[in-house]
Amino acid sequence: MMIYRSEFICGFLLTSVILCTSKGILEIQPFFFPQSIMEGDRVLGACTTKSGDKSGGQPSFKWSKDGNDLSTRTQVKTFGDFSTIVIDPVSEEDSGNYTCSVTSGGLHDSFTAQLTVMAPSDVNSFSGEFLVINCKASGKPVPTISWMKSEGKGIDGYVAISESEMHRLPQNGSLVIESVRKSDEGIYQC
Numbered sequence: 001m002m003i004y005r006s007e008f009i010c011g012f013l014l015t016s017v018i019l020c021t022s023k024g025i026l027e028i029q030p031f032f033f034p035q036s037i038m039e040g041d042r043v044l045g046a047c048t049t050k051s052g053d054k055s056g057g058q059p060s061f062k063w064s065k066d067g068n069d070l071s072t073r074t075q076v077k078t079f080g081d082f083s084t085i086v087i088d089p090v091s092e093e094d095s096g097n098y099t100c101s102v103t104s105g106g107l108h109d110s111f112t113a114q115l116t117v118m119a120p121s122d123v124n125s126f127s128g129e130f131l132v133i134n135c136k137a138s139g140k141p142v143p144t145i146s147w148m149k150s151e152g153k154g155i156d157g158y159v160a161i162s163e164s165e166m167h168r169l170p171q172n173g174s175l176v177i178e179s180v181r182k183s184d185e186g187i188y189q190c
């Protein structure tokens, strides 16, 4: 959501021509969180205005989550004309709508970005079994879901899974493995 506000100071000349001078515009540069944030990742949100305050004042920033105070694990750092939040490590409860509000020289704007944190779930399965893994992603617009698999540890070595005889990717975003094999062992991320 973007609130756009410009204020004008107007005066009348005797000729009844209206004279207006713009007091300026304060507008937050839109910011977004990455789409596939997993529990345990580090998340950064950065908020700044589109242009410096012409009146020379220091903007003051305020953050909130779903209209309430931020969790105590969220670190806020403000450096002059921009402000950041960092959550490290992030957990599923940190999902929500983060609003940055800025006030400067009597002007105000706010911008809200949605954070969706996905939690990995353990799936145990035996060879030959039919397996469906659902993806917990949600949001508007509904995100396009793709699947990646890693055989090692950590985020290195993820390989995209494409539709094949063994792996089906239905419209609802689930991953369907027709018949589980030993080679399907690994960490899946959607």
Ligand SMILES: *[C@@H]1O[C@H](CO)[C@@H](O)[C@H](O)[C@H]1NC(C)=O
Residues within 6 Å of the ligand: 066, 095, 096, 097, 114, 140
């Ligand atoms: C966040 O905003 C989106 C869209 O504006 C809304 O659908 C969703 O319910 C909100 N989430 C929370 C936790 O308020």
Ligand SMILES: *[C@@H]1O[C@H](CO)[C@@H](O)[C@H](O)[C@H]1NC(C)=O
Residues within 6 Å of the ligand: 132, 134, 170, 172, 173, 174, 176
């Ligand atoms: C998605 O569709 C597949 C079949 O095409 C089904 O097995 C699976 O349960 C569905 N997942 C959800 C979350 O509805």
